[in-house]
Amino acid sequence: xxxxxxxxxxxxxxxxxxxxxxxxxxxxxxxxxxxxxxxxxxxxxxxxxxxxxxxxxxxxxxxxxxxxxxxxxxxxxxxxxxxxxxxxxxxxxxxxxxxxxxxxxxxxxxxxxxxxxxxxxxxxxxxxxxxxxxxxxxxxxxxxxxxxxxxxxxxxxxxxxxxxxxxxxxxxxxxxxxxxxxxxxxxxxxxxxxxxxxxxxxxxxxxxxxxxxxxxxxxxxxxxxxxxxxxxxxxxxxxxxxxxxxxxxxxxxxxxxxxxxxxxxxxxxxxxxxxxxxxxxxxxxxxxxxxxxxxxxxxxxxxxxxxxxxxxxxxxxxxxxxxxxxxxxxxxxx
Numbered sequence: 001x002x003x004x005x006x007x008x009x010x011x012x013x014x015x016x017x018x019x020x021x022x023x024x025x026x027x028x029x030x031x032x033x034x035x036x037x038x039x040x041x042x043x044x045x046x047x048x049x050x051x052x053x054x055x056x057x058x059x060x061x062x063x064x065x066x067x068x069x070x071x072x073x074x075x076x077x078x079x080x081x082x083x084x085x086x087x088x089x090x091x092x093x094x095x096x097x098x099x100x101x102x103x104x105x106x107x108x109x110x111x112x113x114x115x116x117x118x119x120x121x122x123x124x125x126x127x128x129x130x131x132x133x134x135x136x137x138x139x140x141x142x143x144x145x146x147x148x149x150x151x152x153x154x155x156x157x158x159x160x161x162x163x164x165x166x167x168x169x170x171x172x173x174x175x176x177x178x179x180x181x182x183x184x185x186x187x188x189x190x191x192x193x194x195x196x197x198x199x200x201x202x203x204x205x206x207x208x209x210x211x212x213x214x215x216x217x218x219x220x221x222x223x224x225x226x227x228x229x230x231x232x233x234x235x236x237x238x239x240x241x242x243x244x245x246x247x248x249x250x251x252x253x254x255x256x257x258x259x260x261x262x263x264x265x266x267x268x269x270x271x272x273x274x275x276x277x278x279x280x281x282x283x284x285x286x287x288x289x290x291x292x293x294x295x296x297x298x299x300x301x302x303x304x305x306x307x308x309x310x311x312x313x314x315x316x317x318x319x320x321x322x323x324x325x326x327x328x329x330x331x332x333x334x
Contacts, residue, residue, distance in 0.1 A: 004033035007070060009113075011061050011104060012077030013054075014038035016183045017118070017175075019045050020219045021075060021226060026053050028227070035071070037064045042081050042187050061103050071111045073230060076104040077118045079152075082187025083145060083283065087276065090144045094151030101155035108168035115168050116230045119156050121176045121242070121286045122149035131289040132174070132238045143281035156238070163236055171233040173226055176242025176288040179308060180219030181315035191216075191309075194254055195316035198261040203268035210251025210269065213285045217243040218308040221301035228299040237296070242288035246305040260313055 008025060012018045013036035025032055034054025039061070050056060057064055061078045078100050080086045086093050101117065108115040124130045125139050125146070138150065156172055163170035185192040197204045225241040233239060248256070254267050272280050293299050303311070 003031075005029055005031045006072045007033045007035070009035045009037070009066070009069075009071045009074045009107065010077065011037050011075070011100070012079060012118075013075075014040060014043045014045055014050060014056070014058075015077060015081065016043070016045075016180070017178060017219060017222065018075075018077045019043075019050065019182055020180065020223050021077070022050060022053050024220075024223045024227065035069070037061050037078065039078075042085055042184065045182050061100055064103075066107045066110065069111070071107065071113045074104060074108050074111075074113045074115045075118070075226070075230070076101065076115060078104075079118070080148065082184070082189060083280070084276065085187030086144050086148050087280065090147070093144060093147045094154065097148070097151035097155050098158065101158055105159055105162050105168070108170075109162070111168075113168055114230065115159070115163070115170050116226060117155065117159055117170065117172045118226070119172050119174045119238075120149065120152045121174050121240070121288065122283075123153040123156065123174065124286055125149055125284065127285040129244070129287040129289055130240065132240055132292055141281060143278070145281040145283070160236055169235050171229050171235065172238040173229055174238060174240050174288075175217070175222055176240065176286060177214045177216045178219050178222045178242075179216050179312060181312065183219075190214075190250065190253070191312055192316060194257045195261070195312060196320065198257050198263040198265045199317060199320045201263060201265055203266050204254045204258065205270045206251055206254050206267050207270055207272045207282055210254065210267070211249050212282065213247055213249055213287070214253065214283075215242055215244055215287045216246045216248070216305055216308060217241065217301055218303040218311060221303055225293060225297075225299045225301070228297040229293065232297040233293075234296055237292075239293040239296070240288040240290050241293055241299075242290060243301040243303070243305075244288050244290060245301075246308065247287060248305060256309065257313075260309055261317075
């Protein structure tokens with residue numbers, strides 16, 4: 001049996017992005033030894049689909065004992081996630097994110113590993129096109145989403161400070177509106193929600209007036225960017241990853257999905273605060289400036305929005321055929 005080329009730890013590896021990341025790592029390097037840690041808090045993926053990819057630990061990262069293991073690379077994705085998935089942890093979200101980041105840093109220190117941290121575009125906290133080096137300001141808004149954003153930003157600073165002490169090498173990625181197969185409507189993502197409704201012929205719940213803009217990036221492109229940052233990025237550098245060419249309003253997105261599914265569904269304008277309470281905050285209109293990632297690594301996203309949506313439609317149509325109770329929840333917020 002050949003010796004592994006690399007020992008790689010992926011935290012949150014059974015989640016939406018983690019599943020695609022682990023699959024692509026093994027596709028590119030079949031000899032890589034993968035260790036996957038996930039507490040299954042947000043995944044819809046059957047762990048058996050990843051069983052052949054590596055050593056799976058179905059536990060919280062904080063309970064994972066890595067004292068006798070050495071890793072060459074770490075991808076830290078474990079985190080509370082989803083605009084609705086985080087609501088039940090209101091008041092504890094930021095603490096959880098910071099604690100998980102500290103655990104990942106401890107493991108990276110023990111291994112002198114190269115750590116990639118998946119942060120969030122939520123850290124920008126306001127509308128606009130965002131570059132990584134702009135000054136960040138904390139809005140006066142309160143709510144679980146803002147707590148999540150501040151938790152992610154705190155984790156970034158913590159990891160940057162620890163890596164500056166030469167304990168490990170660090171790159172940070174801020175993803176923008178990632179979409180693709182295996183994303184969950186149950187924790188608040190708009191694409192699976194809209195597809196489930198359109199396929200079932202039920203109204204698509206559009207929050208507010210639907211004029212809020214999103215810039216969607218296919219998960220395959222995000223994973224390609226993460227791997228590019230890990231291999232060719234600059235230490236202690238933050239990178240936006242997204243697709244600035246895929247900008248669309250939520251209302252236009254809903255109409256496009258209805259047409260793509262040849263559905264008779266209507267749109268239903270909905271006030272999310274009435275449905276989910278005052279802890280809910282709608283996302284800001286964040287558009288990525290990806291020049292730094294492109295200049296440093298050569299990465300650019302490939303899938304335009306039409307291609308990405310067709311990719312999603314194929315998955316969600318198959319998923320709908322495999323269940324007798326299509327989702328009709330009012331979940332949204334990607």
